[in-house]
Amino acid sequence: MNAPSNSDLSSSHCHHEGEIHCSCCSPLWKYLLPTIELEEGELSYVSYEGKVNKASPTALIFRTEQSIPIEQRQYSELGYIQTLEAGQDKTVEAVGVVDGKIVATGSYELVSKAIAGEAEERIVHSGQTLLPGLVEPHLHIIPTAAFNLLLDVGPFDGQELLTNVSPNNPYTVEYILNRLKSAAEENRGDSQWIMGRDVDPSLLVSEDKEFNATVLDAVSQTQPIFLMNASMHLAYVNSVGVKELKQHITSFDVSDDGILKESGQIIPVLQYITNQLFPDRRAKEMFRRRLDESVRKIFTQANERGVTYILDAGVAPKANDSDADTPSVSSSLPATPFGIADPITNQPAYLSWCASRDDCGVRISGSLAATSLKEFSQKIAGHYQPNAGNEEFNIAFIKLVADGSNQGLTGYQYTPYACDENYNRYDQLVDSSMSDLTSDDADPLAKQTNEGIFNYGYPLEFNALMNQAVNNGWPVMVHSNGDHSSTRTINAFRLAGLSKETSHLRRDRIEHASLLSDEHLAQMEELGISPSFLIGHVGYWGWVFQQTIFGTDKANLLDRCGSAVSKHNMKISLHSDNSVTPLGPLRFMEQAITRIMEGAPKTLPPQILNETECLTRFQALKSVTYDAAWQCHAEQWVGSLEAGKCADFVLLEQNPLTYTCEADGISAKGMRNIPVLETWKGGIKRYSTEDEIEQLVRQNPSLKVALKKTQSA
Secondary structure (H helix, E strand, O other): OOOOOHHHOOOOOOOOOOOOOOOOOOHHHHHHOOOOOOOOOOOOOEOOOOOOOOOOOOEEEEEOOOOOOHHHOOOOOEOEEEOOHHHOOOEOOEEEEEOOEEEEEEOHHHHHHHHOOOOEEEEOEOOOEEEEOEEEEEEOHHHHHHHOOOEEOOOEEOOEEHHHHOOOOOOOHHHHHHHHHHHHHHOOOOOOOEEEEEEOHHHOOOOOOOOOHHHHOOOOOOOOEEEEEOOOOEEEEOHHHHHHHHHHOOOOOOOOOOEEEHHHHHHHHHHHHHHHHOOOHHHHHHHHHHHHHHHHHHHHHHHHOOEEEEEEEEEOOOOOOOOOOOOOOOOOOOEEOOEEOOOOOOHHHHHHHHHHOOOOOOEEEEEEEOOOHHHHHHHHOOOOOOOOOOOOEEEEEEEEEOEOOOOOOOOOOOOOOOEOOOOOEHHHOOOOOOOOOOOOOOOHHHHOOOOOOEOOOOOHHHHHHHHHHHHOOOOEEEEEOOHHHHHHHHHHHHHOOOOHHHHHHHOOEEEEOOEOOHHHHHHHHHHOOEEEEOOHHHHOOHHHHHHHHOOHHHHOOEOOHHHHHHHOOOOOEEOOOEOOOOOOHHHHHHHHHHOEOOOOOOOOOOOEOOHHHOOOHHHHHHHOOHHHHHHOOOOOOOOOOOOOOEOOEEEEOOOOOOOOOOHHHOOOOOHHHOOEEEEEEOOEEEEEHHHHHHHHHHHOOHHHHHHHHHHHO
């Protein structure tokens, strides 16, 4: 990728040097994996011993008791089967499944006739709701799996901000240091590195947000510490670590303050640390096994939260042998029954292998990341075809990253951010005693110049890359957060020849689409571009955007879901960008319906960010099922319960369309916590609450006593 022009490098204090990578697409995860050198023709470990087969019943019927006389019903309350057929609010009595596909929906009588034989029956009852399997249209599988192997010091507990889980122990520097101290205590006397991830200074509560060697020295003065910022633009090392790195790193001068800036400094450090942590082949291969297990945990968590279809929004195309930026690893990892698929050098093959396994509870789609014209021409054009896959694995898009992240102060803006790199508001830094200074001198905001950064040479490289993708028949999804980035992205789509007439076939998307003006939305409607919103920007970061990073007026432009759907008739989706925010479509729905800023002080009533942009419940449900499937080019397989589609379901304890919470008078609050009772893919149950409890009891028999006491109470 060519470096942006000087005019695009808007701020030196944010350490932007050449190309940038957003936190969700950073290549740094590759350098967590230790090098494994193999002899010619040698294969490394086989990741799994065979495949787990879960036989499905030949025929299956999910039904409610609507057709049964009241006196003959088993349950006092009916359940619901919500099909979303044709994107409509439609319920039916029954759904019939044969060999993993839906054969009929409608009345119980109609479905029974369609199956024309014996079938296992399941009653949906007591307010339970059967929905199409939920869709996660934008996450990052392998990078998330790699970073999940490090110590989590991020701001989330499950799907909640830590501040919400325990107001008396909010997300603070002390919390982060205590987490690291616990890890150091477990490794007392060990000189190995302690590695943490996802520290997010923007969400720290009421304190200095700066990290450096001095701060980390409070953890340990004998063990080296490495801590990755959630933005991936910075990392931090304690003084012990600085001393060790100075002795072994020659590619740059390690700063005494322990702050590492951008990939040019972070990558050599990660390479050094991983080679120290995994000195021999056995240790390295064990780590690769852990990566494989971490990938599977993402799929398991997706099922636990009702998800059966996911789109990886940044799959690297197969690497060339000569790629200088690829770690020196064998292209033969892991060896699988389906061929050679390495999670580093051949991500499409690896993900395809994952999806093909009988025990995989999700269907996988991907978007190939194109970081330059050269990469597109050498690794994508002629090597991959758009939407040539199947219901198990499909590559649907080309992914471009236009700018950084707004919470990381790297989203590309028309006007400067209202705070410095430590999230101090410039208008609060004025010293009233400085009366002898001119108004300009006394106003730090007037001197602020950071407008973020654009990730390509503009307009030539960015527009040319967009044109190449479109001319080769590829739908395009563009990561864009800042308002200036939105303008450049829309202009590039227009110059590539898009129009509303192309929308159904292509389904081009703007990812995150964080800051959209009325003009942006009108232009997107005109060109047939749809947004996929990272709704956590409102729920998790809304308060800091409003109070610190942007101010009220600009923060009101965040995630304009309501306008996109109601005023511009767009099909939208909601996503996690995992690991940026936690997986959980019910949480997406809640945040889009309520727009509560969860980071606001608990002494205040719930703070709503621009209530006019709230979605209705059904609009939110469509955005995680029918419309999300359409955006992913997957509506022929998933997204609604219709004959011919895959038998992918989620069974919820309550209906999100009727769920009610009395707290604070906001009825949708807490929707993320509706229990997922079961998740089915292809007519096979992949997750159930009952199975999970049974497994826990088997692992810990003492729980059985506790459960008996609870049931008898």
